[in-house]
Amino acid sequence: MDYKQLGRRIRQERLRLNLTQEQLSEYIGISTAYLGQIERGDRNVTLDKLVPIANRLGVTIDYLLTDYINEHADDINLKRLSQLFDGKSEAEKEMAVNMIKMLFSYTDNLKKT
Template sequence: MNYVNLGKRIREERLKLNLTQEQLAEYVDISASYIGQIERGERNLTLDTLVRIANRLTVSIDYLLNDSIIVNDDNLLNQIKQLFDDKSLSDKQMAIDVIRTMFSHLYKD
C-alpha cells in the first residue's frame, strides 16, 4: 500500500473542507501529530481510523485507496453482483435497462 499517496489524498480532502489537522484529529479521536504523520505517509493507520477519516471527509475508502485497489473484470463483476444480490427481479431489470441506455448514448456512431 502506498501510504504517501493515501496521506496526500487525506490532506487534499481535509483542505477542501477547510479543516485543520486538529479538527480532523478531534473528530477521529487521535492526536493532531498522528494526523500529520498519516498525511506525510510516515505512519500506518488502522482500518477503524481510516473509516472514521473517510466518514469525516465524506469520501469513500476506495477513493482514498484508489492506487492500492486492483481493478479487473472479476473485481468489477463481483461489485455488480454485490449490488444486485438483495434486489428484486424488476429492480435488476431496471438497472440493466439504465446501463444499456447509458452505453447507447456513450457509443453513438
Template sequence: MEQKTLGRRIREERLKLNLTQEKLAEDVDLSMAYIGQIERGERSLTLDNLVAVANRLGVTVDYLLSDSITAKDDAEYLILRQLLNGRTKEERALAVNMVKLMFGYLDRGM
C-alpha cells in the same frame, strides 16, 4: 500500499473541507501529531481509523485507497481483471469455467 499516496489523498480531502489537522484529529478522536504523520506517509492507519477519517471527510475508503494500491501483476492478469470488471457474478463464473475447460484441454495436449 503506498502510505505517502494515501496521506496525500487524505490531506487533499481535508483541505477541500477547510479542516485543520487539529479539527480532523478532534473529530475522529486521534492526535494532531498522528494525523500529520499519516498525511506525510510516516504512519499507517488501522482499518477503524481509516473508516473514521473517510467518514469525516465524506468520502469512501475505496476512494482514499484508489491511488495508493499498486498493481504488481503481469499484463495478462490485468487484462483478465478488466474483462471481468462490471460483469455479473454468473458471467464471471461462466468465464472462469470456460478458462478452466480450456486449460484442461491444453494440459491434455489437445
C-alpha cells in the same frame, strides 16, 4: 501499499473541506501529531481510524485507496463525480452537469480548429 499517497489524498480532501488537522484529529480521536504523520505517510493508518477519516471527509475508503484498487479509470472518475454531488441540492447538481457539458462543448470546438 504507498502510505505517502494515501496520506496525500487524506490531506487533499481535508483541505478541500477547509478542515484543520486539529478539527479532523479531534473528530477521529487521535492526536494532531499522529494525523500529521499519517498525512506525510510516516505512519500507517489502521482501519478503525481510516473509516472515521473517510466518513468525516465525505469520501469512501475505496476513493482514499484508489491507487491500490484495480478499477478502470472511468469507474474511478464516475465515483469521484458522485462523491462531489453528495449533499448537493438538485439545482446545484444540474448546474454542475450544465457546466461540464459547456466545458466538453468548448474542448470539442478546440479540437475542430
